[in-house]
Amino acid sequence: MTQTLTQPSPPTADPSTLKRAVIAGVIGHFVEWYDYGVYAYVATTLAVVFFSSSNPTAALLAVFATFAVAFFARPLGGLFFGSLGDRIGRQRCLATVVVLMSLSTFAIGVLPTYTSVGVLAPVLLLTARLLQGFSAGGEIAGAASFINEYAPGNRRGLLSSLLPAASATGLLFGAVLMAVLTANLSKDGMNSWGWRVPFLIALPLGMIGLYLRLKIEDTPMFRALVSAAEADPAPLRSSVTGQFKWIAVAFGATLTYGVGFYVVMSYMPTYLKGVAHFDTGSMLAITSAALITHIVALPLWGALSDRVGRKPVLIGASVALVVVTYPAFLFIAQGGVAAAITGGATLGALIAAGAAPLFAYMAEMFPTRVRASSVSIGYNASVMIFGGTAPFIATYLIDRTGSQVAPSFYLVAAAAGAALTLALAPTSKSSHQDALRQS
Known part of the structure; x- marks a missing residue:
């Protein structure tokens, strides 16, 4: 199972252009995932604002169901923008998606509530x-x-490890912002207007991301492909027919990060407050420790993957999570603040190892002409099925089993699936790796 496609050797970018390109990609990614992730931090308030308060657990499940349903749109967006990116270029698509994300997030901040328009409120929330x-x-x-x-x-x-670092930094920014709001506003103030603030901020952040992405030209590899008249007119079809086995590898390899990110990084504030019963200050400390450890560890793991290879780091992270996740959740659920910080930071560091090499690993599987389409299919399908449903499944498992550590079982299963996929996957022989050796 090898790649044999040929493509022109790409020119290399000068250091100044490389720096601007990385900043544009990373800053825009920060904006995207602040916008996308802040929803989880406001989940308990959204349950009150957008759903009937007769059953708090049902309302929270409805919020996370809405969170999960949005992930079913991700493959559609991936198919659309991935194919478009392979045909017209990465830069223009990235500029478009940051605008769409910012506007849809801003829209949540101006939606009417359940008390104002009844069931129309959750319908509008779902649309956004x-x-x-x-x-x-x-x-x-x-x-x-x-x-x-x-x-x-x-x-x-x-350099690609900076993308998940930007995602986590966006979540950290959202967590700190929510802590500031909850510390300075009453419960009534949060329920009446305070919850809107994180969503309204998305608009100016999006404009910054758009500006940076419009200031950089498309990648040397894509421009070389266009110059050689080798761009694929139907990249989506070519991905499905010619890259299916590698897409399946990308799907499985994503499980550790896809589930880990949404169980530990996104769902954790709700878990700490509603299940482990920490106060707001402790919740912020524990969440921040996990996020900061995750952010700091990402470039370290990414640099290691440049030295020893992607697969050893990814497999090691997945196996370690199979072993460590359950005791880490025991620390978080049954220990004090210090124990919870230790558990959260440990999980954050190991999930970073499952994230840092992932994007380079996936990109290196596929030739330039179908790269965006192929990565979109494998990654987004995995996150849709297993990642986006993680907060809902975690809440459901706790409710049904009565166990505070029930979310750990889901992450252990996901990490085991990723480890098995990676262990069975052969080494890619794509022409992109040939270009890697030349660079």
Whole structure:
């Protein structure tokens, strides 16, 4: 199972252009995932504002169901923007998705509530979330292709690890913002207008991301492809017919990060407050420790993957999570603040190892002409099925089993699936790797 496609050797970007390209990709990614992730941080308030309060657990499940449903739009967005990116270029698609994400997030901040319009409120919320999902589906494959096609071969792991670091930084920014709001507003103030603030901020952030992405030209690899008249007119069809086995590898390899990110990084504030019963200050400390550890560890793991290879780091992370996740959740659920910080930080560091090499690993599987389409299909399908449903499944498992550590079982299963996929996957022989050796 090898890749044999040929493509022109790409020119390399000068250091100044590379720096601007990385900043454009990373800043835009920060904006995208702040917009997308802040929903989870406001989940308990949204349950009150957008759904009937007669059953709090049912309302929270409805919020997370809305969160999960948005992920079903991600493959559609990935198919649309991935195919478009392979035909017209990464840069224009990335500029478009950051605008769409910012506008749909801003729209949530101005929606009427359940008390104002009844069942229309959750319908409008769902519509905005679907638009967010459509945008997010186009972001990750475009950004991964963009960064990896600019990066020199011996730094792809390091530079592409900045994408998940930007995602986590966006979540951290959202967590800190919510902590400031909850510390300075009463419960009534949060329920009446405070919850809107994180969503309204999305608009100016989006304009910054758009400006940066419009200021950089498309990648050297894509421009070389266009110059050689070798761009694929039907990249989506070519991906499905010619890259299916590698797409399946990308699907499985994503499980550790896809589930880990949404169980630990996104769902954690709700878990700490509603299940482990930490106060707001402790919740912020624990969440921040996990996120900061995750962010700091990402470039370290990415740099390691440049030295030892992507698969050893990814497999090691997945196996470690199979072993460590359950005791880490025991620390979080049954220990004090210090124990919970230790558990959260440990999970954050290991999930970083499952994320840092992932985007370079996926990008290196596929030739330039179908890269964005192929990564979109594998990554977004995995996150749709297993990642987006993680907060809902975690809440459901706790409710049904009565166990505070029930979410750990889901992450253990996902990590085991990723480890098995990676262990069975052969080494890619794509022409992109030939270009990597030349760079």
